[in-house]
Amino acid sequence: MKQTLAQKLVARAAGRSSVTPGEIVTCKVDLAMMHDSGGPRRVKPMLERLRAKVWDPSKVVVITDHYLPEYDEESRRIVRSARDWVREAGIASFHDAQGICHVVLPERGHLRPGMFAVGGDSHSTTGGAFAAYMFGIGATEMVGVLVTGEIWLKVPETIVMEFAGKFAPGTSAKDAMLHLISRFGLDGGQYQVVEYRGDAIRSLPMQERMTLCNMTAELGGQTGLIASDAVTEQFLKTNIDIWESDSDAPLLAHHRFDAADIAPQVAAPHSPANTRPVDDFKGIEVNLAYIGACTGAKLEDLRMAARILEGKRSRIRLLVAPASLRDQQAADAEGVLKILLDAGAELLPNACGMCAGYGERQLDAGTVAISTTARNFQGRMGSPEAQVFLASPYTVAASAVAGRICDPRALLA
Amino acid sequence: MRAWVLGDNVDTDVLAPGRYMKLPVEAIAVHCLESLRPDFPREVRSGDFVVAGRNFGTGSSREQAPAALKHLGVAAVIAESFAGLFYRNALNLGLPALVCAAAREIRDGERLAIDFGDATISTPRGSLRFEPIPPHLLAMVRDGGLLPHLEKRLKGNA
Numbered sequence: 001m002k003q004t005l006a007q008k009l010v011a012r013a014a015g016r017s018s019v020t021p022g023e024i025v026t027c028k029v030d031l032a033m034m035h036d037s038g039g040p041r042r043v044k045p046m047l048e049r050l051r052a053k054v055w056d057p058s059k060v061v062v063i064t065d066h067y068l069p070e071y072d073e074e075s076r077r078i079v080r081s082a083r084d085w086v087r088e089a090g091i092a093s094f095h096d097a098q099g100i101c102h103v104v105l106p107e108r109g110h111l112r113p114g115m116f117a118v119g120g121d122s123h124s125t126t127g128g129a130f131a132a133y134m135f136g137i138g139a140t141e142m143v144g145v146l147v148t149g150e151i152w153l154k155v156p157e158t159i160v161m162e163f164a165g166k167f168a169p170g171t172s173a174k175d176a177m178l179h180l181i182s183r184f185g186l187d188g189g190q191y192q193v194v195e196y197r198g199d200a201i202r203s204l205p206m207q208e209r210m211t212l213c214n215m216t217a218e219l220g221g222q223t224g225l226i227a228s229d230a231v232t233e234q235f236l237k238t239n240i241d242i243w244e245s246d247s248d249a250p251l252l253a254h255h256r257f258d259a260a261d262i263a264p265q266v267a268a269p270h271s272p273a274n275t276r277p278v279d280d281f282k283g284i285e286v287n288l289a290y291i292g293a294c295t296g297a298k299l300e301d302l303r304m305a306a307r308i309l310e311g312k313r314s315r316i317r318l319l320v321a322p323a324s325l326r327d328q329q330a331a332d333a334e335g336v337l338k339i340l341l342d343a344g345a346e347l348l349p350n351a352c353g354m355c356a357g358y359g360e361r362q363l364d365a366g367t368v369a370i371s372t373t374a375r376n377f378q379g380r381m382g383s384p385e386a387q388v389f390l391a392s393p394y395t396v397a398a399s400a401v402a403g404r405i406c407d408p409r410a411l412l413a
Numbered sequence: 414m415r416a417w418v419l420g421d422n423v424d425t426d427v428l429a430p431g432r433y434m435k436l437p438v439e440a441i442a443v444h445c446l447e448s449l450r451p452d453f454p455r456e457v458r459s460g461d462f463v464v465a466g467r468n469f470g471t472g473s474s475r476e477q478a479p480a481a482l483k484h485l486g487v488a489a490v491i492a493e494s495f496a497g498l499f500y501r502n503a504l505n506l507g508l509p510a511l512v513c514a515a516a517r518e519i520r521d522g523e524r525l526a527i528d529f530g531d532a533t534i535s536t537p538r539g540s541l542r543f544e545p546i547p548p549h550l551l552a553m554v555r556d557g558g559l560l561p562h563l564e565k566r567l568k569g570n571a
Binding site: 024037038042046049050051052067072074075078120121122124136137138139140141143144147148152185186187191217220222271273356357358362375377378379380381382384 | 422424425426427430431432434435436448467468471472473474475476494496497498500501502505506547549558559560563564567
């Protein structure tokens with residue numbers, strides 16, 4: 001029976017030779033990731049109520065990122081509860097203040113192709129870039145996993161997004177995702193699997209592939225997947241298995257694009273689905289540029305911003321929160337960080353920061369921001385009156401230089 | 414009880430805004446949906462229904478989104494479709510999430526009653542069908558959510 005990558009991954013976790021879309025299966029979980037917000041502070045009281053222990057502490061990873069840096073009594077209590085719980089529960093894989101969970105997880109070698117993983121965060125779809133079946137769940141369902149080591153799943157159909165050719169200079173995975181969300185909507189993924197294929201995807205570096213799978217959350221897929229290949233192996237610095245769909249496995253849909261046709265995209269307030277090509281918004285004044293989040297501040301994202309900002313100054317407030325400490329150190333070593341700072345960027349901690357509006361810094365009512373983050377729902381980053389436009393690191397950097405929404409291709413001479 | 418009718422793509426940031434996420438659910442609930450319907454958190458009554466179009470609960474995995482609705486006494490969310498993560502979270506918390514293709518026919522303020530046995534919603538203007546809770550989740554929903562369901566299962570094993 002011809003199987004998609006999704007079916008193969010689910011079948012392995014369910015202990016089956018094959019599975020059929022639509023059937024309900026129980027999967028064994030290879031890895032469960034939690035952060036400080038949805039993790040220990042929520043699961044600990046529930047585990048105590050059940051008088052239950054973690055089924056296998058070696059399969060649990062805890063990463064603090066949402067309430068860092070701590071700024072008041074509540075945030076201190078939340079982060080402290082993560083630090084205390086990993087000790088009590090015997091969780092060895094604890095990454096404290098090292099960056100955003102979706103970036104730190106593969107960076108520290110926790111993900112491998114073929115794995116079945118859950119994360120206590122909707123952007124856990126990011127792990128699918130490593131040909132691992134990884135998706136987001138809530139805190140109560142995480143307790144179910146922590147107690148049983150298992151989770152139910154409706155075997156997904158697969159929607160293929162195939163990008164031929166090569167993305168044009170000044171465009172990126174972010175533009176591809178905003179384009180898909182505008183075309184198919186926030187529920188275009190139908191809570192099935194969205195698999196990204198084609199020459200343009202094969203030639204993308206790992207962190208750009210992560211952006212595709214990350215924003216599969218906004219496209220409404222249960223997760224995004226990309227077959228493993230030499231690029232995956234190089235990133236993980238270890239021998240991996242190749243996991244890929246059979247070429248003629250049945251699909252729910254197969255959409256084909258020429259990557260070169262994707263122009264820089266911008267999503268207007270208050271939805272990622274309000275996306276149109278950058279030209280439609282050209283000239284709109286913005287007063288804050290934000291380069292942050294698992295979606296938009298990985299090393300690759302910082303490099304894109306630096307290509308635009310080299311030798312230039314931002315006319316507006318430019319905030320940069322590198323997605324992980326290691327990515328920030330790498331950006332520093334290769335001169336990327338200096339370019340950003342010379343352009344006037346203010347460096348923020350390696351954490352979720354303003355993206356989810358959990359921290360001390362929030363957008364106020366008068367802010368018109370352009371941001372590399374994934375979501376611009378009303379009130380997400382602070383005041384419900386704040387306006388947030390979403391775009392790629394190229395477009396955010398170019399708009400910072402112009403003080404208005406700007407096509408980055410004009411600045412890439 | 415009455416229906417509170419909303420549109421498509423109601424997101425988790427309006428259900429449980431990030432700036433209140435550090436607080437307990439009762440403090441989040443007083444801001445639930447306030448940017449869409451300022452009267453909702455003040456005037457919703459126990460037994461009321463939230464009715465919506467497509468993709469209700471899109472966005473975050475934060476369970477406080479369905480938990481806030483449950484805390485306010487919402488008896489069920491009725492929608493044309495749900496974001497998958499919200500759907501799992503709602504049922505795990507024992508908040509019925511009912512898929513009803515004709516949800517748009519329900520008008521704001523109408524009085525509704527739900528018959529789970531028949532899978533129907535009665536409105537002043539007739540009766541609408543909803544999709545029954547999937548069989549593999551029925552036992553959990555009957556137990557009141559995943560936690561009581563696990564509690565029962567663990568006791569059974571002991």
